[in-house]
Every structure is written in structure tokens, then in C-alpha cells.
Amino acid sequence: MKTLLSFFVSSLLLLVGQKSMSQATKHTFELSDQHFLLDGKPFQMISGEMHCERIPREYWRDRIRKAKAMGLNTVGTYVFWNSHEEEPGKYTFEGNNDIAEFVRIAKEEHMWVVMRPSPYACAEWEFGGYPYWLLKDSTLKVRSKDERFISAYRNYIKQLSKQLVPYLVTNGGNILMVQFENEYGSYSDDKAYLELNRKIFADAGFNGILFTCDGETQMPKGYLPGYLPAVNGLDDTAAVKKLINKYHDGKGPYYIAEWYPGWFDSWGKPHAKTGIDDAAKKLDEVLSAGISINMYMFHGGTTRGFMNGANMSKTEAYSPQTTSYDYDAPLDEAGNPTAKYLKFREVITKHLPKGTTLPPVPQPAPTIGIDKIALTQYASLYTNLPAPVVNKTPLCFEDLNQAYGFVLYRSKLKKGDAGLLKLNKLRDYAVVYLNKKRLGVLDRRLVQDSMSIDKLSADATLDIWVENNGRINYGLFLTDNRQGITESVTLNGAPVLNWSMYKFPFKTLGGIKFTTGKSAIEGPGIYKGTFSLTKTADTYLDLSQFGKGFVFLNGHNLGKYWEIGPQQTLYIPAGWLKVGTNEIEVFDQLKGDHKIISTLTHSILDQLASK
Numbered sequence: 001m002k003t004l005l006s007f008f009v010s011s012l013l014l015l016v017g018q019k020s021m022s023q024a025t026k027h028t029f030e031l032s033d034q035h036f037l038l039d040g041k042p043f044q045m046i047s048g049e050m051h052c053e054r055i056p057r058e059y060w061r062d063r064i065r066k067a068k069a070m071g072l073n074t075v076g077t078y079v080f081w082n083s084h085e086e087e088p089g090k091y092t093f094e095g096n097n098d099i100a101e102f103v104r105i106a107k108e109e110h111m112w113v114v115m116r117p118s119p120y121a122c123a124e125w126e127f128g129g130y131p132y133w134l135l136k137d138s139t140l141k142v143r144s145k146d147e148r149f150i151s152a153y154r155n156y157i158k159q160l161s162k163q164l165v166p167y168l169v170t171n172g173g174n175i176l177m178v179q180f181e182n183e184y185g186s187y188s189d190d191k192a193y194l195e196l197n198r199k200i201f202a203d204a205g206f207n208g209i210l211f212t213c214d215g216e217t218q219m220p221k222g223y224l225p226g227y228l229p230a231v232n233g234l235d236d237t238a239a240v241k242k243l244i245n246k247y248h249d250g251k252g253p254y255y256i257a258e259w260y261p262g263w264f265d266s267w268g269k270p271h272a273k274t275g276i277d278d279a280a281k282k283l284d285e286v287l288s289a290g291i292s293i294n295m296y297m298f299h300g301g302t303t304r305g306f307m308n309g310a311n312m313s314k315t316e317a318y319s320p321q322t323t324s325y326d327y328d329a330p331l332d333e334a335g336n337p338t339a340k341y342l343k344f345r346e347v348i349t350k351h352l353p354k355g356t357t358l359p360p361v362p363q364p365a366p367t368i369g370i371d372k373i374a375l376t377q378y379a380s381l382y383t384n385l386p387a388p389v390v391n392k393t394p395l396c397f398e399d400l401n402q403a404y405g406f407v408l409y410r411s412k413l414k415k416g417d418a419g420l421l422k423l424n425k426l427r428d429y430a431v432v433y434l435n436k437k438r439l440g441v442l443d444r445r446l447v448q449d450s451m452s453i454d455k456l457s458a459d460a461t462l463d464i465w466v467e468n469n470g471r472i473n474y475g476l477f478l479t480d481n482r483q484g485i486t487e488s489v490t491l492n493g494a495p496v497l498n499w500s501m502y503k504f505p506f507k508t509l510g511g512i513k514f515t516t517g518k519s520a521i522e523g524p525g526i527y528k529g530t531f532s533l534t535k536t537a538d539t540y541l542d543l544s545q546f547g548k549g550f551v552f553l554n555g556h557n558l559g560k561y562w563e564i565g566p567q568q569t570l571y572i573p574a575g576w577l578k579v580g581t582n583e584i585e586v587f588d589q590l591k592g593d594h595k596i597i598s599t600l601t602h603s604i605l606d607q608l609a610s611k
Contacts, residue, residue: 031228034252051301067331075106081129083307099160126309180212183215186215186475215231225247255294262327265326272328287347298330303323306560318445370533375597377514396486397427407501411462411496424490427483429469536578541572551586554576
């Protein structure tokens with residue numbers, strides 16, 4: 001009876017919501033030959049990108065208000081398919097995945113939205129936003145007319161449309177435009193595929209303005225005739241207008257869908273830093289030319305969990321991205337205004353309608369430092385092995401139905417074995433043990449896939465702990481993105497067979513058995529402690545004395561760390577701390593015997609490990 005009553009109450013609320021939406025003030029948004037037209041009048045979008053999945057839900061409104069205080073009138077945002085459909089047919093639009101709530105908050109704050117739900121996002125996000133299970137069938141080709149891919153794509157867009165279509169400007173909402181493909185020219189040039197994309201969106205009810213975006217040299221391949229082509233990474237105003245005119249029937253309007261006032265970081269590479277004055281000058285030029293702009297990023301936030309992507313090209317080795325998506329953006333990783341924010345606000349103020357008054361500049365959030373949190377409980381993964389999957393040859397993550405995390409591959413070597421141990425197509429990082437003694441590390445980033453083994457005096461257990469370090473998110477290698485040991489393991493060219501594979505997806509750390517006492521555990525391990533607070537504030541976990549792994553705090557995965565840098569801290573938002581007892585769990589696959597951990601009042605994003 002209670003369930004039936006809840007159903008009727010929910011249905012009534014839905015009807016009321018739909019009625020209020022239909023009665024809301026409706027706006028029109030159109031394209032003219034030179035301008036966007038909002039309610040028939042020229043409208044210049046001054047937009048900034050941020051992604052709800054990278055910002056704790058409790059801070060969405062705060063970040064949107066700070067965008068408005070810098071002078072922005074629009075928010076640009078991607079939607080990540082793999083966040084919403086982790087397994088086929090199981091859709092999640094709750095918590096940090098509640099994209100409709102993100103749009104509603106923007107509407108309440110009188111901000112417009114440019115929605116970018118193209119199933120391919122790039123965005124330095126795992127697999128460019130595609131769900132891992134598309135790779136289970138090695139013959140399926142993502143981003144193609146392969147009907148298996150299109151069927152999954154179409155089903156997802158239908159579900160997404162239920163969340164977003166009510167908020168299109170055509171339906172009384174605040175979503176001005178929708179992007180139906182993203183930087184396709186960097187991948188291929190099939191216009192029939194682009195038209196199929198457009199039709200999938202239109203059939204799902206996205207009935208407003210649809211557009212694409214590409215870099216300057218990729219636009220010829222990536223645009224769809226008849227639909228607005230936006231440009232990425234170009235801010236020469238004359239070149240922007242000439243390019244869009246060329247591919248849009250000799251007319252505008254003119255939109256830079258991604259203008260880069262900063263850049264992302266990759267593990268083992270210097271921290272990206274961009275000049276403030278030069279960026280401000282370019283922003284002023286673009287706005288003076290009447291061009292609409294979306295700065296990527298206005299606020300990057302954090303790529304938590306295992307959702308970082310990686311770059312790779314024919315000329316560049318595999319390069320995974322850091323957890324911090326600070327991006328040297330106007331609003332930093334923790335949502336604090338930077339010097340760049342203040343400079344951009346000065347520029348934007350010059351271009352606002354007369355009489356416009358911006359909200360005051362937000363103050364930085366308070367921070368706390370927590371010294372010497374004791375790590376008093378320990379868990380070796382070797383004492384927490386799940387039931388294995390047994391197979392003659394090693395299976396990749398996808399064949400094991402595992403998206404992220406780690407897999408322990410175990411086999412036996414015989415007395416007298418010796419030579420070159422080779423992991424064919426290792427994806428992406430492996431720590432190799434013999435009889436639980438570490439032999440070394442193999443890192444795809446450094447094009448390492450083999451090591452020498454000395455002659456064995458007795459039979460031995462070979463353990464290979466393999467980590468998905470982030471699937472490639474950009475370029476031609478999207479279709480070659482399976483993880484783990486994806487081909488074979490050989491010793492002197494002969495296959496090593498008969499494998500037991502132990503899965504550690506680490507979606508949570510539930511079920512891990514901890515002990516107290518000796519902390520020098522064998523192999524990869526987890527270190528747990530508690531600490532008490534009388535007040536909460538933002539803080540930064542100092543991982544500079546740890547090796548490589550990830551951290552859970554009060555059940556939240558804060559993301560990965562790696563001693564090679566440049567990132568040496570993990571951001572902890574105040575909203576994830578508690579007054580009273582807090583619990584921290586640190587996984588480290590390279591270093592052990594951890595007894596304490598501390599936090600800092602500031603981030604460290606620019607320290608590479610000394611060689």
C-alpha cells in the first residue's frame with residue numbers, strides 16, 4: 001500500500017512539474033547570418049565549461065554562482081556515457097550523475113547551458129566517455145555505423161533525452177544548443193555517420209539547435225553540412241569567421257566551443273601553466289569581435305575514481321592524465337578564484353550591457369591541515385584474494401567483465417626456466433613478482449613490456465599485478481582500448497599457460513579484511529586509519545611519501561596518486577569530511593610500511609619526482 005501511495009505521489013509531482021515547465025516563460029533561440037538570436041535579439045554567449053561528475057554535487061550551485069560572478073552567462077558541459085550506463089541497460093542519473101539537477105540549478109541561477117552529450121566526449125576522461133563494455137566484443141567498432149554500437153548508442157540517448165529534453169529552450173528550459181558529435185574530424189570523415197548521429201538526437205526529442213565542433217584543420221572532416229560548425233582551439237578572430245563561413249554556407253554565427261585558457265596534466269610530465277595577460281588579451285579580442293566563446297575549462301575540478309583517460313598517437317607514447325583536473329583554469333580545482341579569474345572578470349565587464357552589475361568576487365574557501373593521521377590497520381591483497389577465474393591463456397579485463405582497477409595474473413614457472421619474460425600488449429602497468437618477491441615494474445608509458453628472469457633453482461609462482469591506468473580518450477586508438485594482458489605472456493618466445501586471475505575492481509573496499517600490528521605487508525596493500533575533527537574545511541592529502549595507488553575517504557574514492565608527479569596531493573572537499581570520526585584507506589602498490597599520513601592547506605600540482 002505504501003509503495004502504491006508513493007507511486008501516486010510521484011506521478012502527481014511529475015505532472016505538476018511538467019505543468020509548471022509548460023507554463024514557464026518561453027524563450028526563442030535562433031541562428032542569424034551573423035549572431036545568435038535570443039528572443040529575436042543578438043546574444044553573445046560568454047560561457048565556461050564545467051562537468052558535474054568532476055564537482056561534488058553539494059558544490060554545483062557554488063561553482064555556477066562563481067561563473068556568474070566572473071561575468072559568464074552560459075555554462076558548457078559534457079555528459080559522460082560511462083558514468084550513466086556502467087553496465088548495459090542499467091542507467092544511473094542520481095547523485096553526481098544527476099545531470100538534470102545540474103541544469104535546473106543553472107536555470108535557478110539564471111544561467112544558460114550549452115549541452116554536449118555526444119557519446120564521445122574526449123575530455124581527458126576514461127575511454128572518452130564510452131562505457132568499457134563496448135569493448136567486450138573485440139570486433140565491435142565504436143564511433144562507426146556498426147549496428148551493435150549504434151543500437152547501444154541509440155538506447156542511451158533515448159534514456160538521456162528523458163533527463164534533458166524537458167530543459168531545452170524550445171520546451172521552456174535553459175539549454176540553448178546541443179552538440180551531437182565532438183571533434184569527429186580528428187577521428188574520421190564519414191558524413192553518413194554524422195547524419196546518423198544527428199538523426200538519433202532528433203528522434204530522441206532534441207528539437208532545438210544541433211551543432212558539431214572541431215579543430216581548425218579537422219573541421220572539413222568533422223562538420224555536417226547544414227548544421228552549425230563550432231571551432232576548437234582557434235582564437236584568431238578573422239580566421240574563426242572565415243572558417244565558419246566556409247563550412248556554414250557563407251554565414252555565422254561564430255562560436256568557439258573550446259577556447260583554452262589552461263591545459264591538463266599528465267603523469268610524469270611538467271605541470272601545465274599558461275600566461276594570464278596573453279589569455280586576457282585574446283579573450284578581449286574575441287568578445288570585441290562579437291564571437292561567442294566557451295572557455296575550456298572555467299572550472300576543471302577532479303577526475304576521481306578510475307576515470308582518468310590517456311593520450312596516444314602514432315608519434316606519442318601512451319600518456320595517462322592526472323587525477324587533478326585543475327587545468328590552470330580561472331576557478332581552481334577546489335573552486336577558488338585565481339588571478340586569471342580576476343583578470344578575465346575585468347575583461348568581461350567591459351563587454352557587458354551598460355548598467356550590468358556583477359556579484360562580488362567570491363572569497364577563497366577556508367582550509368585546514370591535519371597532521372600525522374595514524375594508519376593502524378593493514379591489509380595485504382595477498383591475504384584478500386577472491387575466487388580466481390581460471391583459463392589456459394590470460395584474459396583481458398573486458399573478457400573478465402571488469403572495467404577498472406587491478407587484476408592479479410598468476411601462473412607457474414618451472415625449475416630451470418630463465419630468459420625474457422614478455423607481456424604482449426600490456427595495458428597499462430604491471431608489477432611482477434616471483435614467489436611474492438618483487439622483480440620489477442613494466443610501464444606502457446615508457447614502452448616497457450618485458451624483463452629478464454634469472455635461472456630458477458626451483459618451481460616458482462609468477463604473479464603479475466596489472467592496472468588499468470586509463471583508456472585512451474582521443475584519436476585513432478579508441479578502437480584498440482582493451483585492458484590488462486590483452487594478448488599473451490611469453491618466456492623466451494614460448495607461451496606461459498594455465499592462469500588464475502584474481503579481480504580487484506575496487507569499486508568499494510567492502511569485504512577487505514584488515515589486521516593490526518605489523519605494517520610491512522607483502523606486495524600491494526591497503527592502510528587504514530581514523531581521525532577526529534571538530535570542524536571541517538577543504539584540505540589536501542599529502543601523498544609525497546607514498547608510491548602509486550588511490551585513496552578512499554569516508555567511502556569516497558578521491559582518485560589516483562603516483563610518486564612521479566607532477567601532482568603530489570589529493571583534494572579533499574570539506575563536504576566529504578565529518579565533524580567527529582573520519583576514516584581513510586590508502587592503497588599502495590609500490591611502497592609499504594606506512595604508519596602515518598598528513599594533509600596540507602594547499603595543493604602541490606607541480607613537483608616531478610627527481611630522477
